[in-house]
Amino acid sequence: MWLNLHALVMDHKWLSRDLLHDRTDGMPWNGYRVLRRVEDGPMPQGEIAERMGVDAPAVSGIVADLMARGYVLRTTDPTDGRRKLVQISDSGRDILEKLRSVGDVVPPPVATLTAAERRELTRLIDKMREAADV
Numbered sequence: 281m282w283l284n285l286h287a288l289v290m291d292h293k294w295l296s297r298d299l300l301h302d303r304t305d306g307m308p309w310n311g312y313r314v315l316r317r318v319e320d321g322p323m324p325q326g327e328i329a330e331r332m333g334v335d336a337p338a339v340s341g342i343v344a345d346l347m348a349r350g351y352v353l354r355t356t357d358p359t360d361g362r363r364k365l366v367q368i369s370d371s372g373r374d375i376l377e378k379l380r381s382v383g384d385v386v387p388p389p390v391a392t393l394t395a396a397e398r399r400e401l402t403r404l405i406d407k408m409r410e411a412a413d414v
Contacts, residue, residue, distance in 0.1 A: 292387045299385055303378055307349060310334075310342045315351060315368060315376045322365040324357065351375055 297309055310332070317328050329339040343366050346352040351372035357363035368376070390398060 288389055292389065295385065295387050300379060303381065304375060305349065307351075307375070308342075308345070310338075311346050311349075311351070312376075312379050314339070314342050314346060314366065315372055315379075318352065318366050318368045319373065319376060322355065322367040324363050324365055325354075326363070328366060346372070349375075 300307065300309055300312060313332055314328055317323055317331055325339050325343060326336055328343075329336045332339065343352060343354060347354060349371075351369055353367045353369055355365050355367060357365050386398075390401070393401065
């Protein structure tokens with residue numbers, strides 16, 4: 281089941297990537313992933329990397345790009361001066377809301393489901409995301 285779901289998503293990821301690119305100033309997909317993680321409050325870069333399943337230098341590059349776009353701020357942790365915290369800016373919140381409108385587009389495989397089936401699929405995906413803390 282998991283491999284089938286993964287294949288379905290990967291076969292259609294171009295749709296989300298293209299919509300994301302079109303609705304922003306060309307921000308990459310990983311920028312959205314970082315913004316989602318810091319929207320509820322500042323987070324250490326190391327924790328972002330861990331939750332995304334990528335290495336710290338990769339997150340550093342993504343954060344630098346988001347900073348250049350004005351979407352996040354990088355601050356020093358007041359309790360540990362060695363740690364850097366990433367915090368979403370007002371512009372970052374605005375772009376995150378704009379990006380969520382990408383979800384309004386229904387990919388071809390999902391379009392085969394009834395409205396009730398799509399609601400159930402959304403409920404199940406939300407449940408899995410909550411359990412995975414992503």
